Amino acid sequence: MNISTVVLAKNSEKTIEKTLKSLVDFDDVIVYDNGSTDETINIAKKFSNVNLIQGEFKGFGWTKNCASSFALNDWVLIIDSDEVVDRELLNELKTKKLDKNIVYRLNFKAFYKDIQVKHCGWNNQKIKRLYNKTITKYNSNDVHEDIITDGLNIEEIKGNVEHYSYHTISEFIIKADRYSTLFATNNTGKKASSPTKAFLNSIYSFFRTYIIKQGFRDGYVGLVIAYSHAVTNFYKYIKLYELNKELKK
Incomplete structure (x- = not known):
């Protein structure tokens, strides 16, 4: 695939292995670690398609742009270290012809532990995560960062990202x-x-x-x-x- 996947990580030993297993079909996976003291780094090193980068965290917008600069491909998919790409989304990414003037939005299914959260505004959120880095990037917000879409179109891709954000x-x-x-x-x-x-x-x-x-x-x-x-x-x-x-x- 001509898509690089970027994963920000810090002390993600509970979830990152599951995340990286869902990304084994990508040739270029950047894991940007910002100060892990657990087994996150050792887990990431087990995957041959992972390029492990250790750097600082300066807010989510800045850090995602920094991590994306290490991507070998122009197309960048942002996946958090507690998220899993499902098979339907993976197959869509393999076959879809991407347009650099479009920012692609993904559907998210949320979980607490292994319990799917179907309400609370958590389930089936549509979040922009796939973009061409020669055309756009994230804004500089420390939180609530977002991909800049001025003059660009937005399109949703089939499939889901499963988000396992909380375990306790x-x-x-x-x-x-x-x-x-x-x-x-x-x-x-x-x-x-x-x-x-x-x-x-x-x-x-x-x-x-x-x-x-x-x-x-x-x-x-x-x-x-x-x-x-x-x-x-x-x-x-x-x-x-x-x-x-x-x-x-």
């Missing part, structure tokens, strides 16, 4: 802290915030995930996800409020 409740807590810090740092001096905004955002986030997006239908997993969304949003805006206060001093 503790991982929700860790990611809430990490993402909220990145958001606050990236928006200091750019966006206003307040304790009231933090509180109201967290309440609305829970209601939207658990009620409007029917997270309650996913049982206790839906409750965990909705509460995690609320916590993340609260800390995003309260951290931003605190950093803005410190900036004014």
